[in-house]
Amino acid sequence: MRTADAGHAVPPGAEAGFLDRLIEAASASHARACALLLALCLVCFLPGFVSLQPMDRDEPRFAQASKQMIETGDIVDIRFQGEARHKKPVGIYWVQASVVKGAEALGLDRARTTIALYRVPSLIGALLASLFTYWAALAFLPRRGALVAAALFSACIMISAEARLAKTDALLTACSVAAMGALARVWLGRITPGRTRGRPDLTTVLVFWLAMAIGILIKGPMVPLFVGLAALALSLKERSGRWLMDLRPGLGLGLTLAIVAPWFVAIAWKSGGAFFGEAVGHDMLGKVGGAAEKHGAPPGTYLAVFFATFWPGAAFAALSAPFAFANRRDDAIAFLLAWIVPAWILFEAVPTKLPHYVLPLMPAVAILTLLAVARGALDPGRRGARAVAALVVLIPVGLTLGLVGVAWTFDHVIPVAGLPLLLASCAAAILAVVLFARRLPERALACAILASALLSPAVFGLTQPVLAALKVSPRLAALRDGLPCAAPKVASLGYREPSLVFLIGTDLAMMNTGAEAAEFLAGGGCRLVFVTEPLLDEFRRAETSVKAAPVGRVSGFNINSGRRIDLSAYAVTP
Known part of the structure; x- marks a missing residue:
């Protein structure tokens, strides 16, 4: 596997603070880096994991269908009450049902109506997505930069939300970033003038195809879509697709078919082909042709909500855009843009829009942001840069005011327990803006990540449980x-x-x-x-x-x- 050499992104002469020392210590080895990432993820993902009610509507639909799979013993057909749920493949239901059955075997009371058990696969998926982001980033960045990139992704609001929802998207993101991390190593190791072949090892190839196969069982064509759009864009840039042969497609396609074909054959036989008619004809094409389930929005919506969904990294990612455009012919930047731009344009063009659709693209955004930091491209002296960076403060301040308002309006209480951490999150976000203005972008990112680590327990762990109205x-x-x-x-x-x-x-x-x-x-x-x-x-x-x-x-x-x-x-x- 291709990994960049270890190095530092802190400006020379900068006084090392606590966060600098923490990142430095964790960057000493891959094991320490992964341990810090897992600790950050647990701080961001676990608060509210048990106390948060089933979140309508998608989460309880998935959980109920998995519960009925346990009740009926039918592991092929997917149903919600008496209705066939032929929208997504069976992977997520199998994993959720297995966790609940395991809990029942251990004697857990009321396991089948304990929503937290159905969320365990999403938590695991989010943890894996963080670790795979680190692995993918190592193809582009030194160990320290890869660690911060993975932490920036792990701290973003969208993956934090999906980690505590019993749905497909956290596991889908893990599969997607694993496949793209393998594809990056193939792309960066291909034969070019003046470069010898860096043929990927068997482990990288297996990671790619296993991620594809599991992704298909989790959410159908989405992982192949992300990979295919990126591969097509890069092949057009290269004017050849021969570099893809390093993925050993003969071996990979056979492995993928061996994993996914049995269930698809079984559901086709059991449903008389109705699954494919519903999943493709109604669910997928319905979203392409119109606004499914009243989730329609105009093009540009994902860009508009990006400053919330990718908080706290969105403002810094926006400041990295000029750097990405200026260096778009660079192999590393070209790969990340091919990962992000084609799929983003496609999602903006489709009438149906949900914020989590672009979640599998966010690891690439985080890596691109850290590349810009590593190359000194985040300049606070650029016109409007400090104003953009100041947007980091809006989310914690807005949530603090909003949660107090909601708690008082509906339940006539003030969320006193959560206020200290909410205010601390606001302070950390303000400090991130100050550090950026002082030309310390990596430390600014670290403080922004800290703001998210404070916000999650404040909102989900301390404030959410007292909001009885919800x-x-x-x-x-x-x-x-x-x-x-x-x-x-x-x-x-x-x-x-x-x-x-x-x-x-x-x-x-x-x-x-x-x-x-x-x-x-x-x-x-x-x-x-x-x-x-x-x-x-x-x-x-x-x-x-x-x-x-x-x-x-x-x-x-x-x-x-x-x-x-x-x-x-x-x-x-x-």
Whole structure:
């Protein structure tokens, strides 16, 4: 594997502070660098991992489908309640179900409705994405620069969010950056005038093809898409694609087919081909042709939200853009641009937009930023540079004010426990701007990373648990658990979030009218129904013949709809 020599990016004569010494010590070996990265990741990813409620809508859809896989024993077909979930391949469901089954074997109580267990694969994926970013960066940077690049990626808001959500994107990012790290070594080791062949070893080739195969099982064509767009752009630059033969495509394609083909054949047989019609014809092409599930946005959206999703590194990445353009013919810069630009343009052109779509491109952005730092390209004297760097402060300040406002508006509390760390994060971000202005860009990045490491426990660990208004489904499930009868049948009228299905159970009934809800309560035995405020009068008119008793009321904020929601619970108990 091609690795750059160890070195330093701190300006000569700069006084070493605590963060400098920490980076210096960790850069002494790969083991220390990886240990520091894992420690940073755990600080950023673990707070709120258990206490955060199932986040509608995608997370509980994945978790519920994995739960049903355990309930039915069917490891081929994927279902959400009675509906076939033919949108993504089976990989994530297998991994989630395996973790939950393992927890059950160890005797963990209520493992199947413990959302944190379904998040474990995402946590592992995020940790691997950080380590693979370090490995990929070593193809371009000294050990110290690779460490800071991986830390900058690990501290970004988007990977921090995906690490604690039971979805595909953290594992997808790990597969993507692993494949691209291998591809980088092939590209930088190819034959060019004046250079001898640096043929990649078998380990690098296997990393590439295993990442491709696992990525296909996790999220279909996405890893091949990222790799293919980059390879095409670089081949056009090279005017030849022969350099790709170093990946040993005969060996690799055979290995990939051996891994992915069995399940694809099984689901094609079991669904009668419906999986491919739904996954390709409806899910993928639907997003290309229109705004799927009301997630439409104009071109340029990803660029606009980049300053939030890639915080705290986004401002410094933006300052690196002139350097990248000026050096676009350099082999290393050309590879990173080929990794980022074609896929970014494609995502901007597609009508459906979700912030996590560009997450697999962010490791390249972090590496490119550190290359600019290493070559002295982040100049605070450039026009507007200090104003751009000052954007680092907006996220911690905005979150501090926003969380206090939300907590007071909905729950009439002040998140006192989280305020010290929130204010410390703001201070670290301000210090990052000051250090950049003093021409110490690496130390500025280190302080920005510190700001993120302070912000994550402040928001997710100390502030989020006290925001009861956001936990609508868990509070409804608590009402069910408080009934004086075992295993009540439950229905919901007007509130259809997947988180409620995950917490209540697969047999949760969804009602469409007040009459249906009243009829449900009259079905005998112990029964409970949740009714939203707009449908309450209709329900009361219909349930006059049923002796239903009000057992509670839940008011809160529906994150998915962005609106306040009020629900009343009525029960019939023997």
